[in-house]
Amino acid sequence: MRKEADAVTIRLAEAGDAQAIAEMSRDYIESGLGWRYGPAHIARALRRRETVVLAASARPTYVAGNRPPLAGFAIMDFGDERAHLVLLAVRPVQRRRGIGRRLVEWLMESALTAGMASVHLELRADNAAARRFYRALGFSETVLVPRYYEGREAAMRMLRVLRAPGPLPLAWRPPVLGRK
Numbered sequence: 192m193r194k195e196a197d198a199v200t201i202r203l204a205e206a207g208d209a210q211a212i213a214e215m216s217r218d219y220i221e222s223g224l225g226w227r228y229g230p231a232h233i234a235r236a237l238r239r240r241e242t243v244v245l246a247a248s249a250r251p252t253y254v255a256g257n258r259p260p261l262a263g264f265a266i267m268d269f270g271d272e273r274a275h276l277v278l279l280a281v282r283p284v285q286r287r288r289g290i291g292r293r294l295v296e297w298l299m300e301s302a303l304t305a306g307m308a309s310v311h312l313e314l315r316a317d318n319a320a321a322r323r324f325y326r327a328l329g330f331s332e333t334v335l336v337p338r339y340y341e342g343r344e345a346a347m348r349m350l351r352v353l354r355a356p357g358p359l360p361l362a363w364r365p366p367v368l369g370r371k
């Protein structure tokens with residue numbers, strides 16, 4: 192199992208990934224809601240300096256032929272000291288192989304290095320699997336927001352604190368995550 196996850200590499204997404212990312216958002220995150228994160232929206236996110244878009248895909252050496260289909264993707268917005276995990280999905284056949292964890296860990300390292308104090312997200316409250324996933328990665332559930340999605344579906348907000356909020360001391364160095 193772990194070997195298959197190792198065959199997947201995490202990289203910055205490119206303009207050519209926008210359509211595939213948008214379709215994964217439509218099918219695996221927004222299903223039953225309107226398609227908010229369409230290709231144009233993703234293309235804008237890819238151009239924004241404050242946004243990181245990651246793609247998980249098979250290493251080129253494993254692929255005969257064209258660009259391999261994406262195994263997963265993640266999008267994070269960076270504010271002054273708060274980061275927002277906007278979207279995250281892994282293709283169903285690739286789940287439970289550690290790909291989601293690797294995407295989030297990559298973003299957490301970036302958030303720490305960028306001096307973020309906390310990472311925030313919201314997800315559909317009935318998405319029990321993703322809530323368990325985020326809890327396994329150190330996020331806490333903070334508040335249930337009724338009718339958050341299209342005025343009808345509840346969201347759960349989740350948070351992971353990285354450091355105390357406020358200005359960084361001059362001698363501050365980001366802590367190393369995940370190595371105990």
Ligand SMILES: CC(C)(COP(=O)(O)OP(=O)(O)OC[C@H]1O[C@@H](n2cnc3c(N)ncnc32)[C@H](O)[C@@H]1OP(=O)(O)O)[C@@H](O)C(=O)NCCC(=O)NCCS
Pocket residue numbers: 219220277278279280281282285286287288289290291292293314315318320321323324325327328
């Ligand atoms: C949530 C999601 C991204 C997780 O991706 P993944 O690659 O399967 O997750 P990982 O394999 O890295 O899982 C890491 C840990 O999270 C927990 N976890 C993940 N999926 C879980 C599930 N379905 N049930 C319970 N725990 C789960 C486990 O502790 C897992 O570790 P383990 O496999 O060693 O037990 C994936 O299920 C997904 O794409 N879901 C649909 C889209 C979505 O809900 N996105 C989040 C809201 S935007």
